[in-house]
Amino acid sequence: xxxxxxxxxxxxxxxxxxxxxxxxxxxxxxxxxxxxxxxxxxxxxxxxxxxxxxxxxxxxxxxxxxxxxxxxxxxxxxxxxxxxxxxxxxxxxxxxxxxxxxxxxxxxxxxx
Numbered sequence: 001x002x003x004x005x006x007x008x009x010x011x012x013x014x015x016x017x018x019x020x021x022x023x024x025x026x027x028x029x030x031x032x033x034x035x036x037x038x039x040x041x042x043x044x045x046x047x048x049x050x051x052x053x054x055x056x057x058x059x060x061x062x063x064x065x066x067x068x069x070x071x072x073x074x075x076x077x078x079x080x081x082x083x084x085x086x087x088x089x090x091x092x093x094x095x096x097x098x099x100x101x102x103x104x105x106x107x108x109x110x111x112x
Contacts (some may be wrong), residue, residue, distance in 0.1 A: 031091035051064035
């Protein structure tokens with residue numbers, strides 16, 4: 001690799017690291033909700049048949065049915081009435097409000 005190529009690579013890396021918000025999308029902080037693969041804060045959900053879910057599942061309000069036959073790996077099942085789920089619902093609302101308040105700088109085409 002020539003000296004000119006190395007210099008170009010170093011300058012490009014420095015520019016990308018100096019402007020992380022321009023270069024990379026920023027996800028909202030999900031806090032307690034980050035460990036959930038399936039979650040509903042208003043309503044029930046039902047699994048029909050054999051499924052495998054990696055992560056926590058839970059419902060803040062409503063029934064959670066179908067586990068088993070569904071399998072949960074690397075997580076727990078939280079049923080309605082669990083006090084931990086109130087915090088998850090709150091964190092999910094905060095993440096939604098954060099995303100809703102952002103102004104997009106690029107609009108994806110109508111075909112999607």
